[in-house]
Amino acid sequence: MVKLQPMSRSAPTVAERSSLASLTAHRQGIQLAWSLAGALPLLLGYLIALGLEHADWVTHQFPQTVLWCALPYLLTGHLLYRGAGLPSAERRSLLVVTTAVPFLLTPLGFALLQQPYSRGAVLLVYGLSTAWYLLGMWLHRERSMQRLVCLDPGIAQKLQALVGAECLQRQPILLEPWPAGGLVLDQGWQFDGVVLDRQVQADAARTQLLSQLKLDHVRLYSIESVAEMLSGRKVSPAGQDELWQIDGNPAYDVAKRCIDLVAVLLTVPLWLSLSLVVGLAVKLDSPGPALFRQQRVGRNGRSFCLLKFRSMVHQGAGTPARFAQRGDDRITRVGRVIRRWRLDELPQLWNVLGGEMSLIGPRPEQTQFVQGFASRIAAYPYRHLVRPGLTGWAQVQQGYAGSEEETVVKLSYDLYYVAHYSVALDLLIAYKTVRTILTGFGSR
Incomplete structure (x- = not known):
């Protein structure tokens, strides 16, 4: 306050x-020191593992797995370090996702290496790591x-x-x-x-x-x-300084593209089966094609054809673009359901495979809207420095933008993402997206 x-x-x-x-650098220093001091709980976990092995309660794989779990612990510390600049209100959510994801991926690492491991040891180190970072957050709450x-x-x-x-x-x-x-x-x-x-x-x-x-x-x-x-919003200087600008992150762009491809390809059986069911429901519910195609603006201002399941009554070509409003009478019965659970976005996974979109990034806008916004909002084109996404920072923070005034606020979130996107921020967005889908926040 x-x-x-x-x-x-x-x-x-x-x-x-x-x-x-800066304040961010101070937070990073504190986070780094606390992560390094985490060698103490890791040592405690190893001693507990040795004691359990000595008592013949666990096999020799248990203490060995505890030692290997130093890697996901360090990854958690790195992600928290990278996310130190996020708003204070997001730190608890960031802690939840950055401690869970590395340890959830640990069994996959053992499987790829074809090495035996102990699930109980992974759970032990995960519990100790989470408790350690929560303790650090509590001890340093006054310093925040x-x-x-x-x-x-x-x-x-x-x-x-x-x-x-x-x-x-x-x-x-x-x-x-x-x-x-x-x-x-x-x-x-x-x-x-x-x-x-x-x-x-x-x-x-x-x-x-x-x-x-x-x-x-x-x-x-x-x-x-x-x-x-x-x-968590990027605020451009007053007076719309023409020299004000931001830049992207080319190194992470490459890694992000690889993550997108792996994630989409591994889940093909799931989302393809679900897409068939949704497409059939749309087709049976109202006349018109199941898929809706529309030109959107993507990375570096290039246009592409965005795919969605049709959630509104079929309209002819040339219909002027306008924002969807709450209670919009154009939305069909099935459309209300699939928009509520974001199932209408499933075909965009093909756009992700084609490289036109990413799983996470600013939502792509219609060409007509972009031309108008760019002429009135000087910083608007900078949101196109990265690939547009199925979900993004603006979606989980603000929800749907239904007017030009709300679009200005949405842009400030998009520009913040372009300036700060990283693994930590993307994990936080993914976590908040799941929470958003479950609550229906922002759907129209």
């Missing part, structure tokens, strides 16, 4: 608390409180306008006004950085002050960067 209050004097001193490193000093007036109000009052109420952040007598760094001020308004015109005194803060190892934040840390 955001509060404006006089700054308090308490240990540790600013030299101990603040530095030029972010104390930021506002250099310029009105910062709290502008931040609230960017991310919303509800979002701010869920965040562990304190915004404190600039002291009337100036910020004296050697008197034990406890804070994580200084927030400034980039729209305030710079003068000689302000430039000198900012330089002095950096020399004193104080981190400077813009309102937009704080909004991004809190909300």
Whole structure:
């Protein structure tokens, strides 16, 4: 919750608390140290395994499996390290998925290597690892409180306008006004950085002050960067700066493409059988083709034909595009069911196989919409730096965008994904997608 209050004097001193490193870097440092200290619970697990073997309760494979489980433990630590920059509200969900996935894949690793292993040992190390990381989250919960000093007036109000009052109420952040007598760094001020308004015109005194803060190892934040840390949305600078831009992650693009192909090919019997059932139901429910084809815009602005099961009444070619609304009378009886459970998206797995889409990424928009949005929203084309996906960060955070105003918010989530996509973020999106399907969030 955001509060404006006089700054308090308490240990540790600013030299101990603040530095030029960002809040994300501080979190990564804490996460790294805690993961390395996890050698203690791993050693405990190995000692427990040896004791059980000595008592003839388990075979010799049990302690050997415990040693091998150091690999999924380290992978969990790496994923948590990579996800340290995600909003505070997402840390618990990230912890759930990043501890579960590596240990769920461990039996597959043993099977591929054709090595015997103990399932009980895998469960033991998984339990110890989860407990260890939960303990770390609990012990460092006070360190997660972010104390930021506002250099310029009105910062709290502008931040609230960017991310919303509800979002701010869920965040562990304190915004404190600039002291009337100036910020004296050697008197034990406890804070994580200084927030400034980039729209305030710079003068000689302000430039000198900012330089002095950096020399004193104080981190400077813009309102937009704080909004991004809190909300998981990429906020473009005010005034639509034409030089503002983001870039993709070519190395992860290659790995992501391989993951997409493996995941889709391994599940072919499941989704192909389900597709046959859904296609038959659509065909019997209403006249028209079972598949719906539409031109969408994909990576680097290239158009492709997106496939879906038809969930609306069949309309002729040339029908103008418009957003789906709640209670839309164009949706058929079967269409309501398959949209609720996202079964209408199953044919897009063919688009994934063809390389036009990914399992996770910004949802592809219709060509007509893209042309209009790109002409009115300067940052809009940057969402096409990555392959569009069946599900994405905007879908699990916001749901369906049914207007241009909601599309602007959706774009901020898409741009955040383009700027930060990684294994950790994709795992979090996959976890939240399953939860979204079960709750029906965002379906129309």
